Amino acid sequence: MIGEDVLYLSVAELGDRIRSRKLSPVELTEAYLDRIHRHAATLNAFATVTADLAREQARTAEAEIGKGHYKGPLHGIPYGAKDLLATAGIRTTWGAAPTKDQVFDKDATVVRKLREAGAVLLGKLSCVEFAGCLGYRFADASLQGPGRNPWDPERWTGGSSSGSGAATASGLVGFSIGTETWGSILCPSAFCGVTGLRPTYGRVSRAGGMVGAYTFDKIGPIARAAEDCRLVLQAIAGPDPDDPSASDEPVRLDRARVDLSRLRAALVPLDFAKTKGAEAEVKSAFDGAVAELKAAGLKLTEAKLPEFPASEVAGLIINAEALSTFEKFFDDGGVWQLKDPYAPYQREITRALNGADLVKAWRMRTVLQQKAAEFFGEYDVIVTPNFMSVAPSIHGDLNKALPYADPVGAIGNACGLPSIALPCGFGKGHMPTGFQIMGAPFSESTLLGLGELYQSRTRFHKERPPLFAS
Amino acid sequence: MPQLSRRMKRRRFVTLVAMSSAALLTSPLSRAAAAVTRATAPAGRRAASPAIRKEIANQEKSLADQLKTIRGYTLPPGSPMAFVFKPLRARRGAKP
Numbered sequence: 001m002i003g004e005d006v007l008y009l010s011v012a013e014l015g016d017r018i019r020s021r022k023l024s025p026v027e028l029t030e031a032y033l034d035r036i037h038r039h040a041a042t043l044n045a046f047a048t049v050t051a052d053l054a055r056e057q058a059r060t061a062e063a064e065i066g067k068g069h070y071k072g073p074l075h076g077i078p079y080g081a082k083d084l085l086a087t088a089g090i091r092t093t094w095g096a097a098p099t100k101d102q103v104f105d106k107d108a109t110v111v112r113k114l115r116e117a118g119a120v121l122l123g124k125l126s127c128v129e130f131a132g133c134l135g136y137r138f139a140d141a142s143l144q145g146p147g148r149n150p151w152d153p154e155r156w157t158g159g160s161s162s163g164s165g166a167a168t169a170s171g172l173v174g175f176s177i178g179t180e181t182w183g184s185i186l187c188p189s190a191f192c193g194v195t196g197l198r199p200t201y202g203r204v205s206r207a208g209g210m211v212g213a214y215t216f217d218k219i220g221p222i223a224r225a226a227e228d229c230r231l232v233l234q235a236i237a238g239p240d241p242d243d244p245s246a247s248d249e250p251v252r253l254d255r256a257r258v259d260l261s262r263l264r265a266a267l268v269p270l271d272f273a274k275t276k277g278a279e280a281e282v283k284s285a286f287d288g289a290v291a292e293l294k295a296a297g298l299k300l301t302e303a304k305l306p307e308f309p310a311s312e313v314a315g316l317i318i319n320a321e322a323l324s325t326f327e328k329f330f331d332d333g334g335v336w337q338l339k340d341p342y343a344p345y346q347r348e349i350t351r352a353l354n355g356a357d358l359v360k361a362w363r364m365r366t367v368l369q370q371k372a373a374e375f376f377g378e379y380d381v382i383v384t385p386n387f388m389s390v391a392p393s394i395h396g397d398l399n400k401a402l403p404y405a406d407p408v409g410a411i412g413n414a415c416g417l418p419s420i421a422l423p424c425g426f427g428k429g430h431m432p433t434g435f436q437i438m439g440a441p442f443s444e445s446t447l448l449g450l451g452e453l454y455q456s457r458t459r460f461h462k463e464r465p466p467l468f469a470s
Numbered sequence: 471m472p473q474l475s476r477r478m479k480r481r482r483f484v485t486l487v488a489m490s491s492a493a494l495l496t497s498p499l500s501r502a503a504a505a506v507t508r509a510t511a512p513a514g515r516r517a518a519s520p521a522i523r524k525e526i527a528n529q530e531k532s533l534a535d536q537l538k539t540i541r542g543y544t545l546p547p548g549s550p551m552a553f554v555f556k557p558l559r560a561r562r563g564a565k566p
Contacts, residue, residue: 135529215554312539319533336515341522342529344515349529352537360540362552367545 002031007171008464011228014174015073018065025065025076028174029058029120032078036122036172039468042153044145045166047083047093049123054078057120064118073231075118080173082164083124084131084210085111085219094210095142095160096129098334108208109243110177110219110236117235122173125163132160133181133212133322134335134343139394141340146394149192150465151431155391156398158188164222165192169465175223175232179209181216181318182413183406186436189222189421191391193432195451195461196222197229200441201416202247204233205240213321214245216314216413225461226420226451233444249442258449260296266303266379268408270388277403278388285425285433286385292457293383298450300383306371310410313368316361317414319350365414372415376440381450383437384408386421390431412438420447423460432463 006014006023017023033051040046061076086092086104093100107115115121126144128136139146139156147162149155150170157165161178165188168176178185180198189196197220204219211217221232230253239248267290272283294300323346329335335344342349392401412419419438427433439447455461518526 137525309539309543312536316536316540333515342525345518345522345526345529349526350533352530352533357537357540359552360543360545362554363545363549364540364543366550366552370550 002027004171004469007031007035008224010225011077011175011223011231012073012225014077015075015231018076019070021065025058025061025078025120026055028076029054029078029122032122032173035468039170040167040172042467043148043150043157043163043166043170044126044142045147045163045170045172046080047095047124047126047144047163048091050087050090050121053090054120054122057115061118061120071118072235074114074235076120077118077174078120078122079114080122080125080164080167080176081108081111081114082127082161082176082178084127084179085124085177086208087111087121087124090124092124093143094130095127095144097143097337097339098329100143104208106208109205109240111208113236114177119235125161125167125176127162127164128160128184129338129340129343130322130326131179131181131184131210131212133318134326134338134340134346136340137342137397137399138340139398141338143339147188148394149391149431150467151193151391152429153467154393154395155429155431156191156394158191158387158391160184161188161222164188165194165196168192168194168222168224170468171464175221175228177232177236178220178222179212180218180220180413181212182314183409185218185220185222186386186409186419186421189423190386190434191432193423193434193460193463193465194222194224195226195229195423195455196220196421197226197233197444197448198412198419198421199233199237199444200247200249200418202245203249203251203418203442203444204236205238205243205246207240207242207246211325213318214325215321216318218416226422226448226455229420229451230448233448247442253445253448258446258453260298260453263298263381263446264379265293265298265300266375266382267300268303268305268382268384270385272388275388275404277401279390279427281427282385282388282390282433285427286435289422289424289435289454290383293450293454296453296457301379303375303379303382305382305407305411306368306375308368308371308411309364310368310407310414311405313361313364314410314414316353316357317365319346320353320358320361323347323350368411369415372411372417373440380443380446381437381439382408384435386434386436390427390429390433408436408438415441417441418444418447420451422451422454423463424458425460432460
């Protein structure tokens with residue numbers, strides 16, 4: 001009988017036990033499936049549970065390992081994939097009613113790579129409809145219902161990778177895959193108290209993933225430790241002939257100690273006192289994280305982000321790209337099946353936007369990239385808060401509950417920069433809080449190294465939600 | 471209701487309206503317009519409630535603010551383009 005302690009182990013720890021044959025992938029998969037069966041519905045975490053496929057993949061993994069064919073650290077590890085990623089012969093709903101019966105005949109590249117690495121697919125994880133690319137104001141804007149937070153099911157998981165955050169935090173999977181156009185990995189990581197990595201744009205192939213805003217979409221891991229994100233990213237990164245935007249930049253993620261003496265870190269504080277909706281407890285937890293990084297030897301210099309209307313540029317481009325992506329659903333009336341009451345009107349709302357505006361926004365984005373490159377000429381990483389408040393209620397208007405801007409997210413996503421989200425404490429209602437470390441393009445190894453260093457000195461990433469404690 | 475010419479009798483006006491309506495309904499232009507209406511009136515469309523109208527107005531205002539910022543930003547002459555276009559090489563032996 002596998003207990004909860006094992007289900008909450010990190011990927012690295014599970015991998016060690018599987019490699020040394022102290023843990024059976026078949027038994028581990030059955031234990032996760034049992035937990036999913038008992039608890040997943042409470043959280044609306046799964047769109048589809050792929051029990052038969054999982055059992056088959058687990059049996060294969062066990063047989064291969066038994067014969068001495070160990071593939072690597074993900075071999076036999078059960079995981080969940082956001083339901084935007086195509087899985088051959090298995091429903092891929094994109095979290096939305098118009099596509100609720102959609103079935104593809106080919107796996108997304110990420111799913112294929114994980115299968116080849118020996119990982120076991122437990123199911124498809126819920127998400128906000130169309131990853132929120134047509135906008136959403138309520139937690140309920142998902143085919144699977146509101147993402148319920150395992151720390152308090154009356155609070156939201158964050159989105160759009162809501163199931164990925166909830167399932168990882170509640171020990172329903174070993175790790176999960178999320179996607180981010182703007183905030184969709186970092187937000188559920190902060191609200192659910194897990195570790196998420198938004199990779200550099202192009203680091204991970206998007207082939208077979210739903211397109212939201214094609215010059216913004218990224219795919220990345222959500223896990224219970226930075227070390228796990230490293231192991232997963234290593235498996236899914238790299239060039240792909242099926243995705244022209246996938247970079248052939250070498251994937252050098254081998255664990256190497258970060259040389260803090262050479263690292264120039266910018267501390268970008270946010271003004272909690274003057275920001276509507278910001279919570280003092282979250283600031284306090286962030287200050288604690290900064291103190292911990294300083295104690296570890298990181299030299300932090302307070303810095304300001306480049307002055308630039310990044311939010312306007314990012315918002316406008318995402319809007320235009322998403323309207324093009326989902327054009328079919330406006331034409332055939334599919335948008336009227338969406339839960340968000342305002343999504344069907346997005347064409348009408350954005351009719352003032354013209355072609356010259358979009359090209360101007362693209363050109364301004366190039367200027368912003370140059371400014372970001374200059375900034376990262378001076379600094380290697382930015383240490384800054386993630387969300388300024390804890391997870392809000394699932395019942396309210398999210399715009400009112402989260403009224404503050406996201407200047408770091410705007411620059412990060414407009415410029416395709418990687419960022420790691422790390423839990424750093426608890427705020428109101430004992431809900432998790434987090435901070436982020438953002439870097440220059442393709443600096444994931446440094447971010448992961450800093451994350452691992454921070455987590456070697458803290459235990460926030462090991463805290464478990466009380467919901468299903470056995 | 472349009473203002474009637476004092477000289478036009480009510481019966482004459484009603485006849486004209488009826489004739490023009492009939493002409494419109496049977497004209498090719500009318501059929502084309504009807505086809506466009508069918509194509510652009512998607513299934514399931516609901517009339518916006520006052521609350522939704524209010525929020526649409528808020529979102530329009532938000533977009534207008536975005537556009538004001540974008541349009542007001544000066545890109546100096548010689549500013550870089552945003553290159554996404556690349557010529558596509560023909561593949562040898564590929565059939566058209």
